[in-house]
Amino acid sequence: MDDEEIIELFFSRSETAIAETRRRYGGLIRHICKNILHNTQDAEECENDTYLGAWRSIPPNRPRNLKAYLAKIARNTACRRAEYLCAGKRDPGTLVSLDELADTIADGRADLRASSELGELLNAFLATLRTDQRQIFLLRYWMMLSVREIMHRTGYSKSKVESTLFRTRNKLRDYLKKEGCYQ
Secondary structure, eight states, rough: OOOHHHHHHHHTOTTHHHHHHHHHHHHHHHHHHHHOOHHHHHHHHHHHHHHHHHHHHHHTTTOOOOHHHHHHHHHHHHHHHHHHHHTTOHHHHHHHHHHHHHHHHHGGGGSSSHHHHHHHHHHHHHHSOHHHHHHHHHHHTTTTOOHHHHHHHHHOHHHHHHHHHHHHHHHHHHHHTTTTOOO
């Protein structure tokens, strides 16, 4: 079953939509949640919450890219779960990458008129990067992989991964300044 057929199942409020979504994208959703939470039970719970989030938001939304739409719901759900689980005790394995990125964009956050604007700026910024830089950046800050996991996936050395992340965060800060997000 293709994405349009699955979306039509959501619009007709057929419970088959969840089963078809799980069959087609369950592995991706579990992978995203597990990378963020590092716990199978929490990841399974977030996977189910992702299906519920899709059920509640489709309709009225009609995603152009169902895979990306579900990945975003899964990531946001897992991030909220990680924040809840780590409240008051900062788990460095889970939230360090978010802290790194927050340090880069924190000063400009007040000047952004909407979080969608930040998303658009990040997409435009990512388009300016070389493929290897974009891959490392996304593995760290979207997939929330550790430096060691990025090394394993890419074959790059620890120093290359760390220096690429550092330089890319600095480029992002400069890009946001150029776009007027910093005072």
